[in-house]
Amino acid sequence: MAKRFSLYTYGCQMNKYDSETISGYLEQEGYQPSEEAGDSDLVIVNTCSIREKAEDKVYSQIGRLNKLKKKNPNMKIAVCGCFANRAGEEIAKRAKSVDLIFGTQNIAKLPELLEKMEEGTVVDTEAMVPDFTSLEPMNRENGKSCWVSIARGCDNFCTFCVVPYTRGPEWSKPSHLIVEEVEKAVEEGFVEVTLLGQNVNSYGLKDNSELSFGGLLGKINKIDGLQRIRFTTSHPQNCDLEMIESMAANDKVCEHLHLPFQSGSNNILEKMERGYTSEEYLEKISLFYDKIPGGVLTSDVIVGFPGETDKDFEETLDLVRQSSFEGIYSFKYSPRPGTPAYGMDCLVDEKVIDERFEELANVQKEITKENHDKLLGSVQEVLIDKKLEKKKNLLDCASCCSGAVNSEEEFVSYVGRNRGSQRVVFLSKENNLKIGQTVNVKILRSGVQNVQGFYPEHEVEMELVK
Numbered sequence: 001m002a003k004r005f006s007l008y009t010y011g012c013q014m015n016k017y018d019s020e021t022i023s024g025y026l027e028q029e030g031y032q033p034s035e036e037a038g039d040s041d042l043v044i045v046n047t048c049s050i051r052e053k054a055e056d057k058v059y060s061q062i063g064r065l066n067k068l069k070k071k072n073p074n075m076k077i078a079v080c081g082c083f084a085n086r087a088g089e090e091i092a093k094r095a096k097s098v099d100l101i102f103g104t105q106n107i108a109k110l111p112e113l114l115e116k117m118e119e120g121t122v123v124d125t126e127a128m129v130p131d132f133t134s135l136e137p138m139n140r141e142n143g144k145s146c147w148v149s150i151a152r153g154c155d156n157f158c159t160f161c162v163v164p165y166t167r168g169p170e171w172s173k174p175s176h177l178i179v180e181e182v183e184k185a186v187e188e189g190f191v192e193v194t195l196l197g198q199n200v201n202s203y204g205l206k207d208n209s210e211l212s213f214g215g216l217l218g219k220i221n222k223i224d225g226l227q228r229i230r231f232t233t234s235h236p237q238n239c240d241l242e243m244i245e246s247m248a249a250n251d252k253v254c255e256h257l258h259l260p261f262q263s264g265s266n267n268i269l270e271k272m273e274r275g276y277t278s279e280e281y282l283e284k285i286s287l288f289y290d291k292i293p294g295g296v297l298t299s300d301v302i303v304g305f306p307g308e309t310d311k312d313f314e315e316t317l318d319l320v321r322q323s324s325f326e327g328i329y330s331f332k333y334s335p336r337p338g339t340p341a342y343g344m345d346c347l348v349d350e351k352v353i354d355e356r357f358e359e360l361a362n363v364q365k366e367i368t369k370e371n372h373d374k375l376l377g378s379v380q381e382v383l384i385d386k387k388l389e390k391k392k393n394l395l396d397c398a399s400c401c402s403g404a405v406n407s408e409e410e411f412v413s414y415v416g417r418n419r420g421s422q423r424v425v426f427l428s429k430e431n432n433l434k435i436g437q438t439v440n441v442k443i444l445r446s447g448v449q450n451v452q453g454f455y456p457e458h459e460v461e462m463e464l465v466k
């Protein structure tokens with residue numbers, strides 16, 4: 001009988017991509033996914049180390065698995081991911097039930113590590129040069145959108161971040177392998193690809209014979225059957241004219257850029273060693289808005305970095321007001337052991353961080369709503385992610401129907417994303433629209449979380465509702 005495995009994944013998209021690779025290696029070794037962790041021969045916990053809470057969760061998860069292992073003594077427990085890299089030996093000492101600990105750079109060694117694990121606990125977090133000679137086995141999640149990693153690691157060493165220590169130096173995957181991987185994904189039925197890397201837009205910079213990031217977008221754009229290209233995460237210091245012109249020139253590249261700014265204060269940006277000023281950041285985004293009509297921008301920001309004063313925070317709010325972000329992922333500063341910022345003094349009081357966090361969220365909410373209001377009346381190309389179970393009356397609002405559609409009728413509700421990655425919920429009389437299908441939706445209502453509309457766009461005449 002085939003051995004069975006369960007896999008728990010914490011953290012970012014890169015971790016999820018790693019889990020798909022781990023799962024590919026396990027299937028290659030004859031394992032099959034298990035319905036229940038308790039029935040598994042192997043349970044893998046793919047960890048994250050970005051915040052302290054994420055690390056605490058790992059020990060709670062191991063504690064729960066321990067209880068299952070007592071009932072099923074043949075079960076092996078493995079821990080991998082960023083936290084395994086950072087604290088491999090510590091995990092082995094503290095959690096005796098763990099049989100295998102491996103790092104983010106050792107996934108390709110998994111078949112060998114599984115064998116060694118049979119003889120006793122294995123800890124292998126030694127950094128390895130990635131083997132980019134052939135495609136790795138992948139077991140992708142079902143759906144129509146998939147991830148393809150184009151680079152590993154990071155050379156930037158922002159002072160708050162553990163990634164350069166856990167994922168090692170930056171390596172760009174050869175462009176011919178990336179193209180091969182995307183082509184294979186398209187053959188499997190995926191229509192949208194998100195290119196992944198800690199810093200996608202420094203792609204190829206360390207290798208003169210390789211394409212630039214803009215060049216890579218152009219090459220992927222030629223793949224038949226692929227509809228949309230997205231990418232994350234870009235670094236402001238590598239966001240240049242060539243990259244933005246490539247986004248504009250290649251029709252499959254979506255008009256969305258996720259460009260973390262982290263702080264609006266030059267004083268804090270310098271302490272973070274981000275390599276740009278707030279003025280430079282604003283110049284880059286104005287280039288983006290100029291060259292990409294309808295361009296949508298999202299960002300990351302850290303609130304309460306050590307030494308952040310009220311004035312620094314005001315500058316962050318100013319930058320947010322000037323940037324017209326669709327959304328921002330705000331993080332309360334969390335000191336990570338081993339990073340330069342860990343030892344910095346002038347920690348900001350937690351209550352102050354909470355207040356600033358809330359104020360920022362409120363400012364951004366208004367901006368998001370303004371952005372969504374601008375979509376009212378427009379027709380958006382939406383790639384369907386999901387069909388919602390519950391049928392609804394027209395936008396739950398009979399009073400705003402001007403008569404073109406009978407509001408007593410029941411409609412099917414779908415969710416998807418437009419090219420700018422804005423969430424669109426729409427109704428249709430058509431019951432059989434497919435996940436991964438692209439449809440033109442007329443936007444009739446705007447909220448903060450999403451905009452709402454109707455498909456097909458020509459069948460509806462309704463008052464627009466803000």
Ligand code: SF4
Nearest residue numbers: 154156157158161163
């Ligand atoms: S660019 Fe900075 S924040 Fe991003 S992964 Fe590298 S070190 Fe971390």
